[in-house]
Protein backbone atom coordinates (compact mmCIF):
# COMPACT_ATOMS: atom_id res chain seq x y z
CA UNK A 1 0.00 0.00 0.00
CA UNK A 2 1.03 3.53 -0.64
CA UNK A 3 -0.82 6.77 -0.16
CA UNK A 4 -0.65 9.47 -2.83
CA UNK A 5 1.88 12.21 -2.11
CA UNK A 6 0.54 15.68 -2.72
CA UNK A 7 1.56 19.22 -2.14
CA UNK A 8 -1.75 19.73 -0.33
CA UNK A 9 -1.58 23.51 -0.01
CA UNK A 10 0.58 26.53 -0.79
CA UNK A 11 0.57 30.11 0.43
CA UNK A 12 -0.29 31.38 3.90
CA UNK A 13 -3.42 29.96 5.51
CA UNK A 14 -4.66 32.33 8.20
CA UNK A 15 -4.73 29.62 10.91
CA UNK A 16 -1.00 28.92 10.68
CA UNK A 17 -0.37 32.58 11.47
CA UNK A 18 -2.26 32.30 14.76
CA UNK A 19 -1.20 30.66 18.02
CA UNK A 20 -2.66 27.25 18.95
CA UNK A 21 -2.28 24.90 21.94
CA UNK A 22 0.70 22.63 22.32
CA UNK A 23 0.33 19.07 21.07
CA UNK A 24 2.64 16.29 22.24
CA UNK A 25 3.91 13.88 19.59
CA UNK A 26 6.80 11.43 19.31
CA UNK A 27 8.89 9.64 16.74
CA UNK A 28 7.98 5.97 16.36
CA UNK A 29 11.13 4.25 17.60
CA UNK A 30 9.76 0.72 18.26
CA UNK A 31 7.12 -1.69 17.03
CA UNK A 32 3.80 -1.11 18.77
CA UNK A 33 0.56 -2.94 19.46
CA UNK A 34 -2.75 -1.07 19.90
CA UNK A 35 -6.48 -1.63 19.52
CA UNK A 36 -6.76 0.96 16.77
CA UNK A 37 -4.23 2.60 14.45
CA UNK A 38 -5.39 5.78 12.73
CA UNK A 39 -3.36 7.13 9.81
CA UNK A 40 -3.78 10.90 9.54
CA UNK A 41 -3.79 13.55 12.25
CA UNK A 42 -6.08 16.09 10.56
CA UNK A 43 -9.61 16.81 11.72
CA UNK A 44 -10.83 13.37 10.56
CA UNK A 45 -8.18 11.50 12.57
CA UNK A 46 -8.65 13.84 15.54
CA UNK A 47 -12.43 13.39 15.82
CA UNK A 48 -12.04 9.65 15.29
CA UNK A 49 -9.34 9.33 17.98
CA UNK A 50 -11.39 11.25 20.52
CA UNK A 51 -14.54 9.17 19.87
CA UNK A 52 -12.68 5.86 20.03
CA UNK A 53 -10.75 6.68 23.20
CA UNK A 54 -14.05 7.65 24.81
CA UNK A 55 -15.21 4.11 24.03
CA UNK A 56 -12.16 2.75 25.84
CA UNK A 57 -9.97 1.66 22.90
CA UNK A 58 -6.20 2.19 22.92
CA UNK A 59 -5.35 4.38 19.92
CA UNK A 60 -2.22 5.41 18.00
CA UNK A 61 -2.37 8.23 15.45
CA UNK A 62 0.37 8.31 12.80
CA UNK A 63 1.17 11.08 10.37
CA UNK A 64 3.93 11.59 7.84
CA UNK A 65 3.75 15.34 8.40
CA UNK A 66 3.78 17.06 11.77
CA UNK A 67 0.30 16.83 13.35
CA UNK A 68 -2.48 18.92 11.77
CA UNK A 69 -0.31 20.10 8.87
CA UNK A 70 -2.29 18.59 5.99
CA UNK A 71 -5.45 20.14 4.52
CA UNK A 72 -7.08 20.92 7.86
CA UNK A 73 -5.22 24.20 8.56
CA UNK A 74 -6.12 25.35 5.02
CA UNK A 75 -9.83 25.00 5.69
CA UNK A 76 -11.96 28.12 5.77
CA UNK A 77 -14.09 26.25 8.34
CA UNK A 78 -17.63 27.14 7.46
CA UNK A 79 -19.14 24.12 9.20
CA UNK A 80 -22.47 23.70 7.49
CA UNK A 81 -25.11 21.00 7.45
CA UNK A 82 -26.27 22.18 4.03
CA UNK A 83 -24.65 19.77 1.62
CA UNK A 84 -23.05 21.28 -1.51
CA UNK A 85 -25.56 19.39 -3.66
CA UNK A 86 -29.05 20.93 -3.23
CA UNK A 87 -31.49 18.49 -1.65
CA UNK A 88 -33.78 18.28 -4.68
CA UNK A 89 -30.76 17.68 -6.97
CA UNK A 90 -29.37 15.01 -4.65
CA UNK A 91 -32.79 13.34 -4.62
CA UNK A 92 -32.54 12.96 -8.41
CA UNK A 93 -29.12 11.33 -8.06
CA UNK A 94 -29.68 8.93 -5.15
CA UNK A 95 -33.45 8.90 -4.51
CA UNK A 96 -35.54 11.15 -2.29
CA UNK A 97 -35.48 8.99 0.82
CA UNK A 98 -31.68 8.53 0.81
CA UNK A 99 -31.08 12.20 0.00
CA UNK A 100 -33.24 13.32 2.91
CA UNK A 101 -31.42 10.89 5.21
CA UNK A 102 -28.03 12.25 4.07
CA UNK A 103 -29.13 15.83 4.73
CA UNK A 104 -30.58 14.96 8.15
CA UNK A 105 -27.39 13.11 9.10
CA UNK A 106 -25.36 16.13 8.10
CA UNK A 107 -27.52 18.35 10.33
CA UNK A 108 -27.10 15.92 13.23
CA UNK A 109 -23.33 15.96 12.72
CA UNK A 110 -23.10 19.77 12.90
CA UNK A 111 -25.26 19.79 16.04
CA UNK A 112 -23.18 16.99 17.57
CA UNK A 113 -19.92 18.78 16.75
CA UNK A 114 -21.14 21.97 18.43
CA UNK A 115 -22.42 20.13 21.51
CA UNK A 116 -19.42 17.83 21.87
CA UNK A 117 -16.90 20.66 21.45
CA UNK A 118 -18.67 22.68 24.15
CA UNK A 119 -19.01 19.68 26.46
CA UNK A 120 -15.30 18.85 26.10
CA UNK A 121 -14.37 22.49 26.74
CA UNK A 122 -12.34 22.78 23.52
CA UNK A 123 -11.47 26.40 22.83
CA UNK A 124 -11.49 26.94 19.04
CA UNK A 125 -13.33 30.21 18.34
CA UNK A 126 -16.49 28.22 17.63
CA UNK A 127 -19.58 30.37 17.04
CA UNK A 128 -23.05 29.41 15.79
CA UNK A 129 -23.94 31.24 12.60
CA UNK A 130 -26.97 31.27 10.33
CA UNK A 131 -26.24 30.99 6.63
CA UNK A 132 -27.39 32.68 3.44
CA UNK A 133 -27.53 30.67 0.20
CA UNK A 134 -27.70 33.21 -2.61
CA UNK A 135 -29.36 32.66 -5.99
CA UNK A 136 -26.81 31.91 -8.71
CA UNK A 137 -26.24 29.92 -11.90
CA UNK A 138 -27.13 26.57 -10.28
CA UNK A 139 -30.38 27.69 -8.61
CA UNK A 140 -32.11 30.93 -9.61
CA UNK A 141 -35.04 32.36 -7.66
CA UNK A 142 -37.40 29.63 -8.89
CA UNK A 143 -34.80 26.95 -8.15
CA UNK A 144 -34.40 28.27 -4.61
CA UNK A 145 -38.17 28.09 -4.13
CA UNK A 146 -38.10 24.45 -5.21
CA UNK A 147 -35.20 23.80 -2.84
CA UNK A 148 -37.14 25.52 -0.05
CA UNK A 149 -40.07 23.13 -0.54
CA UNK A 150 -37.74 20.11 -0.53
CA UNK A 151 -36.02 21.23 2.65
CA UNK A 152 -39.30 22.05 4.40
CA UNK A 153 -40.71 18.63 3.43
CA UNK A 154 -37.66 17.00 5.02
CA UNK A 155 -38.16 19.02 8.22
CA UNK A 156 -35.45 21.69 7.86
CA UNK A 157 -36.26 25.13 9.19
CA UNK A 158 -35.55 27.35 6.16
CA UNK A 159 -36.56 30.90 5.26
CA UNK A 160 -36.95 32.34 1.73
CA UNK A 161 -35.60 35.89 1.35
CA UNK A 162 -36.71 38.02 -1.61
CA UNK A 163 -34.49 40.62 -3.29
CA UNK A 164 -36.06 43.30 -1.06
CA UNK A 165 -35.53 41.23 2.12
CA UNK A 166 -31.88 40.64 1.19
CA UNK A 167 -31.27 44.27 0.39
CA UNK A 168 -32.93 45.72 3.46
CA UNK A 169 -31.63 43.19 6.00
CA UNK A 170 -28.12 42.45 4.65
CA UNK A 171 -27.40 45.08 1.99
CA UNK A 172 -26.87 42.33 -0.62
CA UNK A 173 -28.14 42.77 -4.17
CA UNK A 174 -29.27 39.32 -5.35
CA UNK A 175 -32.52 37.93 -6.74
CA UNK A 176 -33.22 35.78 -3.66
CA UNK A 177 -31.66 33.59 -0.95
CA UNK A 178 -32.45 30.78 1.45
CA UNK A 179 -31.61 31.31 5.09
CA UNK A 180 -30.68 28.35 7.32
CA UNK A 181 -29.98 28.32 11.01
CA UNK A 182 -27.34 27.22 13.48
CA UNK A 183 -24.36 26.35 11.34
CA UNK A 184 -20.88 26.97 12.80
CA UNK A 185 -17.64 28.85 12.18
CA UNK A 186 -14.44 27.81 13.97
CA UNK A 187 -10.65 27.78 13.87
CA UNK A 188 -10.08 24.34 12.28
CA UNK A 189 -6.50 23.98 13.52
CA UNK A 190 -7.48 24.63 17.15
CA UNK A 191 -10.48 22.33 16.69
CA UNK A 192 -8.31 19.41 15.53
CA UNK A 193 -5.59 20.01 18.14
CA UNK A 194 -8.29 20.23 20.85
CA UNK A 195 -9.75 16.86 19.89
CA UNK A 196 -6.31 15.24 19.60
CA UNK A 197 -5.41 16.54 23.07
CA UNK A 198 -8.60 15.02 24.51
CA UNK A 199 -7.61 11.66 22.99
CA UNK A 200 -4.06 12.05 24.36
CA UNK A 201 -5.50 12.77 27.84
CA UNK A 202 -7.15 9.34 27.60
CA UNK A 203 -3.89 7.62 26.66
CA UNK A 204 -3.71 7.96 22.86
CA UNK A 205 -0.26 8.55 21.33
CA UNK A 206 0.53 10.67 18.27
CA UNK A 207 3.54 9.59 16.20
CA UNK A 208 5.01 11.96 13.60
CA UNK A 209 6.59 12.20 11.17
CA UNK A 210 6.03 8.58 10.22
CA UNK A 211 4.79 7.27 6.90
CA UNK A 212 2.60 4.19 6.86
CA UNK A 213 3.74 2.25 3.82
CA UNK A 214 1.81 -1.04 3.85
CA UNK A 215 -1.23 -2.51 5.53
CA UNK A 216 -2.02 -6.17 5.67
CA UNK A 217 -5.22 -7.59 7.20
CA UNK A 218 -4.43 -10.96 8.80
CA UNK A 219 -6.64 -13.65 10.35
CA UNK A 220 -6.81 -12.07 13.82
CA UNK A 221 -5.38 -8.55 13.44
CA UNK A 222 -4.03 -5.99 10.97
CA UNK A 223 -0.33 -5.34 10.44
CA UNK A 224 0.71 -1.88 9.25
CA UNK A 225 4.35 -1.22 8.42
CA UNK A 226 6.07 2.14 8.22
CA UNK A 227 8.52 3.23 5.53
CA UNK A 228 11.33 2.62 8.05
CA UNK A 229 10.07 -0.91 8.73
CA UNK A 230 8.46 -0.38 12.16
CA UNK A 231 5.44 -2.61 12.71
CA UNK A 232 2.08 -1.54 14.10
CA UNK A 233 -0.16 -4.42 15.13
CA UNK A 234 -3.77 -3.40 15.62
CA UNK A 235 -7.23 -4.91 15.93
CA UNK A 236 -8.61 -2.24 13.59
CA UNK A 237 -6.97 0.06 11.06
CA UNK A 238 -8.43 3.41 9.99
CA UNK A 239 -7.21 5.45 7.03
CA UNK A 240 -7.99 9.16 7.55
CA UNK A 241 -5.52 10.47 4.99
CA UNK A 242 -7.59 13.31 3.53
CA UNK A 243 -7.00 14.10 -0.13
CA UNK A 244 -3.95 11.81 -0.31
CA UNK A 245 -5.94 8.75 -1.23
CA UNK A 246 -4.57 5.32 -0.41
CA UNK A 247 -4.16 2.84 -3.29
CA UNK A 248 -6.44 0.27 -1.67
CA UNK A 249 -9.55 2.49 -1.43
CA UNK A 250 -12.05 2.45 -4.33
CA UNK A 251 -11.94 5.84 -6.05
CA UNK A 252 -14.94 5.67 -8.34
CA UNK A 253 -16.84 8.96 -8.22
CA UNK A 254 -13.96 10.90 -6.60
CA UNK A 255 -12.04 13.77 -8.08
CA UNK A 256 -9.34 16.08 -6.74
CA UNK A 257 -9.73 19.68 -7.86
CA UNK A 258 -8.12 23.03 -6.92
CA UNK A 259 -9.43 25.85 -4.76
CA UNK A 260 -8.29 29.28 -3.52
CA UNK A 261 -9.02 31.33 -0.39
CA UNK A 262 -7.94 34.49 1.40
CA UNK A 263 -8.38 36.47 4.62
CA UNK A 264 -8.69 40.22 4.34
CA UNK A 265 -7.18 42.82 6.61
CA UNK A 266 -9.38 43.51 9.68
CA UNK A 267 -12.22 45.71 8.47
CA UNK A 268 -12.51 49.29 9.65
CA UNK A 269 -16.26 49.42 9.10
CA UNK A 270 -18.85 47.09 10.58
CA UNK A 271 -19.31 43.81 8.74
CA UNK A 272 -22.65 42.66 7.34
CA UNK A 273 -25.46 42.33 9.88
CA UNK A 274 -25.65 39.03 11.80
CA UNK A 275 -22.30 37.87 10.31
CA UNK A 276 -24.02 34.99 8.52
CA UNK A 277 -22.03 32.47 6.54
CA UNK A 278 -22.62 33.36 2.88
CA UNK A 279 -22.40 31.08 -0.15
CA UNK A 280 -23.86 30.94 -3.61
CA UNK A 281 -26.01 28.46 -5.53
CA UNK A 282 -23.41 28.68 -8.31
CA UNK A 283 -20.72 26.60 -9.90
CA UNK A 284 -18.02 27.50 -8.96
CA UNK A 285 -19.36 29.24 -5.90
CA UNK A 286 -18.00 32.09 -3.82
CA UNK A 287 -18.32 31.73 -0.05
CA UNK A 288 -17.41 33.92 2.91
CA UNK A 289 -17.48 34.26 6.67
CA UNK A 290 -16.21 36.67 9.26
CA UNK A 291 -13.59 36.28 11.99
CA UNK A 292 -13.74 37.63 15.53
CA UNK A 293 -10.90 40.10 14.74
CA UNK A 294 -12.98 41.68 11.96
CA UNK A 295 -11.40 39.94 8.96
CA UNK A 296 -13.39 38.38 6.16
CA UNK A 297 -12.42 34.93 4.91
CA UNK A 298 -13.46 34.41 1.29
CA UNK A 299 -12.92 31.45 -0.99
CA UNK A 300 -13.97 29.78 -4.17
CA UNK A 301 -12.96 30.01 -7.84
CA UNK A 302 -12.58 26.20 -7.88
CA UNK A 303 -11.22 24.63 -11.05
CA UNK A 304 -11.38 21.00 -12.07
CA UNK A 305 -7.69 20.17 -12.28
CA UNK A 306 -5.30 18.69 -9.74
CA UNK A 307 -1.94 19.88 -11.14
CA UNK A 308 -0.34 21.57 -8.13
CA UNK A 309 2.15 23.74 -10.06
CA UNK A 310 -0.65 25.10 -12.22
CA UNK A 311 -2.76 25.64 -9.07
CA UNK A 312 0.01 27.54 -7.28
CA UNK A 313 0.81 29.69 -10.33
CA UNK A 314 -2.76 31.00 -10.22
CA UNK A 315 -2.64 32.13 -6.59
CA UNK A 316 -2.13 35.79 -7.36
CA UNK A 317 -4.72 36.05 -10.19
CA UNK A 318 -7.29 34.04 -8.21
CA UNK A 319 -6.74 36.24 -5.16
CA UNK A 320 -7.53 39.26 -7.31
CA UNK A 321 -10.68 37.66 -8.78
CA UNK A 322 -11.95 36.72 -5.31
CA UNK A 323 -11.30 40.26 -4.02
CA UNK A 324 -13.14 41.70 -7.03
CA UNK A 325 -16.17 39.51 -6.30
CA UNK A 326 -16.07 40.47 -2.61
CA UNK A 327 -15.99 44.15 -3.59
CA UNK A 328 -18.96 43.64 -5.90
CA UNK A 329 -21.00 42.10 -3.11
CA UNK A 330 -19.92 44.55 -0.38
CA UNK A 331 -18.55 47.73 -2.04
CA UNK A 332 -17.81 49.33 1.34
CA UNK A 333 -15.34 46.68 2.63
CA UNK A 334 -11.57 47.04 2.41
CA UNK A 335 -10.91 44.31 -0.16
CA UNK A 336 -7.21 43.72 0.63
CA UNK A 337 -5.81 40.25 1.28
CA UNK A 338 -3.43 39.80 4.22
CA UNK A 339 -3.35 36.01 3.86
CA UNK A 340 -3.90 34.07 0.64
CA UNK A 341 -3.59 30.36 0.01
CA UNK A 342 -4.55 27.58 -2.35
CA UNK A 343 -5.12 23.89 -1.88
CA UNK A 344 -6.22 20.60 -3.33
CA UNK A 345 -9.84 19.86 -2.68
CA UNK A 346 -11.92 16.70 -2.97
CA UNK A 347 -15.17 16.46 -4.82
CA UNK A 348 -17.50 13.58 -5.49
CA UNK A 349 -20.30 13.15 -8.02
CA UNK A 350 -22.94 13.43 -5.27
CA UNK A 351 -21.16 15.82 -2.88
CA UNK A 352 -21.25 13.01 -0.30
CA UNK A 353 -18.19 11.45 1.30
CA UNK A 354 -17.17 7.80 1.35
CA UNK A 355 -16.91 6.36 4.85
CA UNK A 356 -16.85 2.77 6.01
CA UNK A 357 -15.29 -0.65 5.68
CA UNK A 358 -12.70 -0.99 2.91
CA UNK A 359 -13.95 -3.70 0.52
CA UNK A 360 -11.84 -6.87 0.73
CA UNK A 361 -9.88 -5.73 3.79
CA UNK A 362 -11.24 -7.08 7.06
CA UNK A 363 -11.18 -4.71 10.05
CA UNK A 364 -9.91 -1.83 7.87
CA UNK A 365 -11.90 1.39 7.45
CA UNK A 366 -11.42 4.60 5.47
CA UNK A 367 -12.77 8.12 5.63
CA UNK A 368 -12.81 10.34 2.58
CA UNK A 369 -14.61 13.43 3.89
CA UNK A 370 -15.02 15.29 0.70
CA UNK A 371 -15.53 18.87 -0.36
CA UNK A 372 -17.10 21.94 1.14
CA UNK A 373 -18.67 19.94 3.98
CA UNK A 374 -15.43 18.08 4.70
CA UNK A 375 -15.36 18.77 8.43
CA UNK A 376 -19.07 18.04 8.88
CA UNK A 377 -18.44 14.69 7.20
CA UNK A 378 -15.38 14.03 9.41
CA UNK A 379 -17.84 14.19 12.32
CA UNK A 380 -20.22 11.76 10.60
CA UNK A 381 -17.21 9.49 10.04
CA UNK A 382 -16.19 9.45 13.69
CA UNK A 383 -19.72 8.46 14.71
CA UNK A 384 -20.17 5.92 11.94
CA UNK A 385 -16.82 4.13 12.22
CA UNK A 386 -17.11 3.94 16.01
CA UNK A 387 -20.53 2.29 15.50
CA UNK A 388 -19.10 -0.23 13.04
CA UNK A 389 -16.10 -1.11 15.21
CA UNK A 390 -18.11 -1.43 18.42
CA UNK A 391 -20.67 -3.67 16.71
CA UNK A 392 -23.53 -1.22 17.34
CA UNK A 393 -23.69 -0.48 13.60
CA UNK A 394 -24.97 2.74 12.05
CA UNK A 395 -28.39 3.34 10.45
CA UNK A 396 -26.81 5.41 7.64
CA UNK A 397 -23.85 3.23 6.71
CA UNK A 398 -25.41 2.34 3.35
CA UNK A 399 -25.45 6.02 2.29
CA UNK A 400 -21.70 6.48 2.67
CA UNK A 401 -20.37 2.95 2.00
CA UNK A 402 -17.59 2.34 -0.55
CA UNK A 403 -19.09 0.89 -3.72
Ligand SMILES: Cc1cc2nc3c(=O)[nH]c(=O)nc-3n(C[C@H](O)[C@H](O)[C@H](O)COP(=O)(O)OP(=O)(O)OC[C@H]3O[C@@H](n4cnc5c(N)ncnc54)[C@H](O)[C@@H]3O)c2cc1C
Pocket residue numbers: 002003008039040041042043044045062063064065068069070071072073074075076077078079080210211212213240241242243244259260261299342343344345369370371372373374375376378
Ligand atom coordinates in the same frame (compact mmCIF):
# COMPACT_ATOMS: atom_id res chain seq x y z
C1 LIG B 1 -9.02 25.95 0.91
C2 LIG B 1 -9.91 24.96 1.57
C3 LIG B 1 -11.10 25.39 2.14
C4 LIG B 1 -11.94 24.48 2.79
N1 LIG B 1 -13.05 24.95 3.39
C5 LIG B 1 -13.87 24.10 4.08
C6 LIG B 1 -14.98 24.60 4.79
O1 LIG B 1 -15.27 25.79 4.79
N2 LIG B 1 -15.73 23.72 5.49
C7 LIG B 1 -15.43 22.37 5.53
O2 LIG B 1 -16.15 21.60 6.20
N3 LIG B 1 -14.37 21.87 4.85
C8 LIG B 1 -13.59 22.71 4.14
N4 LIG B 1 -12.49 22.22 3.48
C9 LIG B 1 -12.26 20.79 3.50
C10 LIG B 1 -11.61 20.37 4.80
O3 LIG B 1 -10.53 21.21 5.08
C11 LIG B 1 -11.14 18.92 4.67
O4 LIG B 1 -12.25 18.08 4.39
C12 LIG B 1 -10.48 18.43 5.94
O5 LIG B 1 -9.50 19.30 6.42
C13 LIG B 1 -9.86 17.06 5.69
O6 LIG B 1 -9.32 16.64 6.91
P1 LIG B 1 -8.58 15.26 6.98
O7 LIG B 1 -8.21 15.04 8.38
O8 LIG B 1 -9.43 14.22 6.32
O9 LIG B 1 -7.29 15.46 6.05
P2 LIG B 1 -5.89 16.18 6.41
O10 LIG B 1 -6.07 17.34 7.28
O11 LIG B 1 -5.20 16.41 5.10
O12 LIG B 1 -5.13 15.08 7.25
C14 LIG B 1 -4.72 13.86 6.62
C15 LIG B 1 -3.32 13.54 7.10
O13 LIG B 1 -2.97 12.23 6.63
C16 LIG B 1 -1.56 12.21 6.50
N5 LIG B 1 -1.16 11.08 5.66
C17 LIG B 1 -1.54 10.84 4.38
N6 LIG B 1 -0.99 9.66 3.97
C18 LIG B 1 -0.24 9.17 5.00
C19 LIG B 1 0.57 8.01 5.19
N7 LIG B 1 0.71 7.07 4.22
N8 LIG B 1 1.21 7.84 6.37
C20 LIG B 1 1.08 8.76 7.37
N9 LIG B 1 0.31 9.88 7.24
C21 LIG B 1 -0.35 10.09 6.08
C22 LIG B 1 -1.24 13.56 5.89
O14 LIG B 1 0.10 13.92 6.16
C23 LIG B 1 -2.25 14.49 6.57
O15 LIG B 1 -1.68 15.21 7.64
C24 LIG B 1 -11.61 23.10 2.83
C25 LIG B 1 -10.41 22.67 2.24
C26 LIG B 1 -9.57 23.58 1.63
C27 LIG B 1 -8.28 23.09 1.03
